[in-house]
Amino acid sequence: MTTINTILWDVGGVLLTNGWDRKGRAALQAQFGLDHDVFEERHEMSNDAWEKGLITIEEYLRKTVFYEPRNFTPDDFIAAMKAQSQVLGDSALGILGNLAASESVFLGMLNNESRELNDYRIEKFDLHNYFEIFLSSCYVGLRKPRTDIFKLALNILQEDGDSVAFVDDRSGNVQAALDVGMHGIRYQGAEQLKAEFEKLGISLEPEAVSR
Numbered sequence: 318m319t320t321i322n323t324i325l326w327d328v329g330g331v332l333l334t335n336g337w338d339r340k341g342r343a344a345l346q347a348q349f350g351l352d353h354d355v356f357e358e359r360h361e362m363s364n365d366a367w368e369k370g371l372i373t374i375e376e377y378l379r380k381t382v383f384y385e386p387r388n389f390t391p392d393d394f395i396a397a398m399k400a401q402s403q404v405l406g407d408s409a410l411g412i413l414g415n416l417a418a419s420e421s422v423f424l425g426m427l428n429n430e431s432r433e434l435n436d437y438r439i440e441k442f443d444l445h446n447y448f449e450i451f452l453s454s455c456y457v458g459l460r461k462p463r464t465d466i467f468k469l470a471l472n473i474l475q476e477d478g479d480s481v482a483f484v485d486d487r488s489g490n491v492q493a494a495l496d497v498g499m500h501g502i503r504y505q506g507a508e509q510l511k512a513e514f515e516k517l518g519i520s521l522e523p524e525a526v527s528r
Contacts, residue, residue: 319479321500321517324416325427325452325470327461330486331504332410333442334403336434341401348397349382349389356381367431370455374433399437407506409484410442412514415521417447422519425450427470427483429460450474461485462493471497482517484510 329335342360346353359381367377378391404410416422426448430438432455439445452470459466471478478498485491491501502513514521 321422321480321482321519323423323425323474323476323481324519325425325481325483325494325499326409326413326448327483327485327487327490327504328426328428328430328438328444330405331484332408332413332444333405333438334401336402336430336438337398341398344401345394345397349387349394351382359384365460368429368454368460369458370432371458374431377431395433398434399441402434402438402441404442409504409507409510412507412510412521413447416519419520419522423450423474424448425452425470425474427452427461427466429454431455462487462489464493464496467494467497467499471499482514482519 326332329338335341342356343353345351346356363372363377363380366372367374374395375391378394382394383391413424417424424447426444428435430453432453435451435453435455439451450473452466452473454460454466457466457469459469461467467483471481474481479500482500482502483491483494484502484504485494486504488503491503494501500517502510504510511521
Protein backbone atom coordinates (compact mmCIF):
# COMPACT_ATOMS: atom_id res chain seq x y z
CA MET A 318 0.00 0.00 0.00
CA THR A 319 1.27 3.46 -0.92
CA THR A 320 1.83 5.65 2.11
CA ILE A 321 -0.53 8.61 2.38
CA ASN A 322 1.56 11.61 3.41
CA THR A 323 -0.93 14.40 2.58
CA ILE A 324 -4.64 14.90 3.25
CA LEU A 325 -6.58 17.71 1.59
CA TRP A 326 -9.89 18.75 3.12
CA ASP A 327 -13.08 20.40 2.03
CA VAL A 328 -14.57 22.58 4.79
CA GLY A 329 -18.30 23.10 4.29
CA GLY A 330 -20.15 19.85 4.91
CA VAL A 331 -17.09 18.20 6.45
CA LEU A 332 -15.83 20.49 9.22
CA LEU A 333 -18.27 23.42 9.23
CA THR A 334 -21.64 24.22 7.77
CA ASN A 335 -21.46 25.58 4.24
CA GLY A 336 -20.41 29.20 4.03
CA TRP A 337 -23.02 30.39 1.53
CA ASP A 338 -25.17 27.56 0.23
CA ARG A 339 -28.78 27.46 -0.94
CA LYS A 340 -30.06 26.95 2.61
CA GLY A 341 -28.10 29.91 3.98
CA ARG A 342 -29.17 32.12 1.11
CA ALA A 343 -32.82 31.19 1.65
CA ALA A 344 -32.55 32.11 5.34
CA LEU A 345 -31.21 35.57 4.50
CA GLN A 346 -33.70 36.08 1.69
CA ALA A 347 -36.44 35.58 4.29
CA GLN A 348 -34.68 37.66 6.94
CA PHE A 349 -34.13 40.65 4.65
CA GLY A 350 -37.26 40.31 2.51
CA LEU A 351 -35.52 39.54 -0.78
CA ASP A 352 -37.17 37.96 -3.80
CA HIS A 353 -35.90 34.37 -3.92
CA ASP A 354 -35.99 33.86 -7.68
CA VAL A 355 -34.38 37.19 -8.50
CA PHE A 356 -31.63 36.70 -5.95
CA GLU A 357 -30.84 33.17 -7.10
CA GLU A 358 -30.63 34.25 -10.72
CA ARG A 359 -28.28 37.09 -9.85
CA HIS A 360 -26.28 34.80 -7.54
CA GLU A 361 -25.71 32.28 -10.34
CA MET A 362 -24.37 35.02 -12.59
CA SER A 363 -21.93 36.33 -9.96
CA ASN A 364 -20.88 33.44 -7.73
CA ASP A 365 -18.28 31.82 -9.98
CA ALA A 366 -16.27 35.05 -10.23
CA TRP A 367 -16.68 35.71 -6.51
CA GLU A 368 -15.47 32.26 -5.44
CA LYS A 369 -12.52 32.56 -7.83
CA GLY A 370 -11.48 35.82 -6.17
CA LEU A 371 -12.21 37.87 -9.28
CA ILE A 372 -14.70 40.19 -7.56
CA THR A 373 -15.04 41.37 -3.96
CA ILE A 374 -17.93 40.77 -1.61
CA GLU A 375 -18.99 44.38 -2.15
CA GLU A 376 -19.16 43.79 -5.90
CA TYR A 377 -21.05 40.54 -5.39
CA LEU A 378 -23.61 42.27 -3.17
CA ARG A 379 -24.03 45.15 -5.60
CA LYS A 380 -24.96 42.60 -8.25
CA THR A 381 -27.23 40.44 -6.06
CA VAL A 382 -28.74 42.69 -3.36
CA PHE A 383 -27.87 46.38 -3.62
CA TYR A 384 -28.76 46.94 -7.26
CA GLU A 385 -31.65 48.95 -5.78
CA PRO A 386 -32.12 50.86 -2.48
CA ARG A 387 -32.54 48.75 0.67
CA ASN A 388 -33.52 49.54 4.24
CA PHE A 389 -30.39 47.76 5.52
CA THR A 390 -26.69 48.18 4.85
CA PRO A 391 -24.08 45.93 3.22
CA ASP A 392 -22.45 45.55 6.64
CA ASP A 393 -25.76 44.28 8.07
CA PHE A 394 -26.01 41.71 5.31
CA ILE A 395 -22.38 40.60 5.53
CA ALA A 396 -22.69 40.08 9.30
CA ALA A 397 -25.72 37.86 8.70
CA MET A 398 -23.83 35.93 6.02
CA LYS A 399 -20.96 35.26 8.41
CA ALA A 400 -23.38 34.13 11.12
CA GLN A 401 -24.41 31.21 8.87
CA SER A 402 -21.02 29.57 9.54
CA GLN A 403 -21.16 27.09 12.43
CA VAL A 404 -19.39 23.87 13.40
CA LEU A 405 -21.08 21.00 11.56
CA GLY A 406 -23.26 18.71 13.67
CA ASP A 407 -21.22 15.59 12.88
CA SER A 408 -17.98 17.43 12.23
CA ALA A 409 -14.62 15.90 11.38
CA LEU A 410 -12.84 18.63 13.37
CA GLY A 411 -11.92 16.16 16.11
CA ILE A 412 -10.31 13.82 13.59
CA LEU A 413 -8.51 16.72 11.95
CA GLY A 414 -7.27 17.88 15.35
CA ASN A 415 -5.82 14.45 16.12
CA LEU A 416 -4.02 14.36 12.78
CA ALA A 417 -2.64 17.87 13.29
CA ALA A 418 -1.37 16.91 16.76
CA SER A 419 0.24 13.73 15.46
CA GLU A 420 2.15 15.59 12.70
CA SER A 421 2.04 12.30 10.79
CA VAL A 422 0.65 13.78 7.58
CA PHE A 423 0.68 17.12 5.80
CA LEU A 424 -2.74 18.80 6.03
CA GLY A 425 -4.19 21.24 3.54
CA MET A 426 -7.50 22.92 2.81
CA LEU A 427 -8.97 22.58 -0.71
CA ASN A 428 -12.39 24.22 -0.87
CA ASN A 429 -14.64 26.48 -2.90
CA GLU A 430 -15.23 29.73 -1.03
CA SER A 431 -15.19 33.48 -1.49
CA ARG A 432 -12.21 35.29 -0.02
CA GLU A 433 -14.11 37.27 2.58
CA LEU A 434 -16.05 34.31 3.98
CA ASN A 435 -13.02 32.03 3.71
CA ASP A 436 -10.80 34.45 5.64
CA TYR A 437 -13.53 34.83 8.27
CA ARG A 438 -13.97 31.08 8.69
CA ILE A 439 -10.22 30.45 8.95
CA GLU A 440 -9.93 33.04 11.72
CA LYS A 441 -13.22 32.30 13.51
CA PHE A 442 -12.63 28.56 13.76
CA ASP A 443 -8.82 28.67 14.20
CA LEU A 444 -8.18 26.65 11.04
CA HIS A 445 -4.59 27.91 10.98
CA ASN A 446 -4.06 25.53 13.91
CA TYR A 447 -4.79 22.57 11.64
CA PHE A 448 -3.77 23.37 8.09
CA GLU A 449 -0.34 24.05 6.62
CA ILE A 450 -1.55 25.15 3.20
CA PHE A 451 -4.76 26.79 1.93
CA LEU A 452 -5.63 25.92 -1.67
CA SER A 453 -9.01 27.67 -1.65
CA SER A 454 -10.73 28.65 -4.88
CA CYS A 455 -10.55 32.33 -3.99
CA TYR A 456 -6.75 32.14 -3.71
CA VAL A 457 -5.95 29.96 -6.72
CA GLY A 458 -8.66 31.13 -9.15
CA LEU A 459 -10.03 27.62 -9.81
CA ARG A 460 -13.08 25.80 -8.45
CA LYS A 461 -14.09 22.21 -7.82
CA PRO A 462 -15.21 19.99 -9.45
CA ARG A 463 -12.86 20.98 -12.30
CA THR A 464 -9.83 18.72 -12.22
CA ASP A 465 -7.59 21.77 -12.78
CA ILE A 466 -7.65 22.67 -9.09
CA PHE A 467 -6.61 19.16 -8.09
CA LYS A 468 -3.81 19.10 -10.67
CA LEU A 469 -2.62 22.46 -9.39
CA ALA A 470 -2.65 21.12 -5.84
CA LEU A 471 -0.45 18.17 -6.83
CA ASN A 472 1.96 20.49 -8.64
CA ILE A 473 2.23 22.84 -5.66
CA LEU A 474 2.62 19.95 -3.22
CA GLN A 475 5.05 18.15 -5.54
CA GLU A 476 3.25 14.90 -4.81
CA ASP A 477 1.83 12.05 -6.85
CA GLY A 478 -1.89 11.53 -6.50
CA ASP A 479 -1.41 8.14 -4.89
CA SER A 480 0.19 9.74 -1.82
CA VAL A 481 -2.67 12.21 -1.33
CA ALA A 482 -6.14 11.70 0.16
CA PHE A 483 -8.98 14.17 -0.36
CA VAL A 484 -12.10 14.47 1.82
CA ASP A 485 -15.29 16.13 0.56
CA ASP A 486 -19.02 15.65 1.11
CA ARG A 487 -19.93 16.00 -2.59
CA SER A 488 -19.56 13.03 -4.91
CA GLY A 489 -18.66 15.16 -7.95
CA ASN A 490 -15.72 16.71 -6.14
CA VAL A 491 -14.56 13.31 -4.89
CA GLN A 492 -14.73 11.93 -8.43
CA ALA A 493 -12.60 14.81 -9.73
CA ALA A 494 -9.96 13.95 -7.12
CA LEU A 495 -10.10 10.29 -8.17
CA ASP A 496 -9.70 11.35 -11.80
CA VAL A 497 -6.27 12.85 -11.07
CA GLY A 498 -5.16 9.81 -9.07
CA MET A 499 -5.88 10.96 -5.53
CA HIS A 500 -7.63 8.81 -2.93
CA GLY A 501 -11.06 10.44 -2.82
CA ILE A 502 -13.26 9.98 0.26
CA ARG A 503 -16.86 11.15 0.37
CA TYR A 504 -17.57 12.37 3.89
CA GLN A 505 -20.65 10.80 5.49
CA GLY A 506 -19.82 11.31 9.16
CA ALA A 507 -16.92 11.10 11.58
CA GLU A 508 -17.10 7.35 12.21
CA GLN A 509 -17.24 6.58 8.50
CA LEU A 510 -14.21 8.80 7.90
CA LYS A 511 -12.23 7.04 10.62
CA ALA A 512 -12.96 3.72 8.92
CA GLU A 513 -11.90 5.08 5.52
CA PHE A 514 -8.65 6.43 6.98
CA GLU A 515 -7.98 3.09 8.63
CA LYS A 516 -8.29 1.37 5.24
CA LEU A 517 -5.65 3.74 3.89
CA GLY A 518 -3.31 3.13 6.83
CA ILE A 519 -3.71 6.65 8.22
CA SER A 520 -3.18 6.77 11.98
CA LEU A 521 -5.34 9.09 14.08
CA GLU A 522 -3.30 8.72 17.24
CA PRO A 523 -1.56 11.89 18.55
CA GLU A 524 1.57 9.87 19.33
CA ALA A 525 2.01 8.84 15.68
CA VAL A 526 5.57 9.14 14.43
CA SER A 527 6.33 12.61 13.03
CA ARG A 528 7.06 12.88 9.32
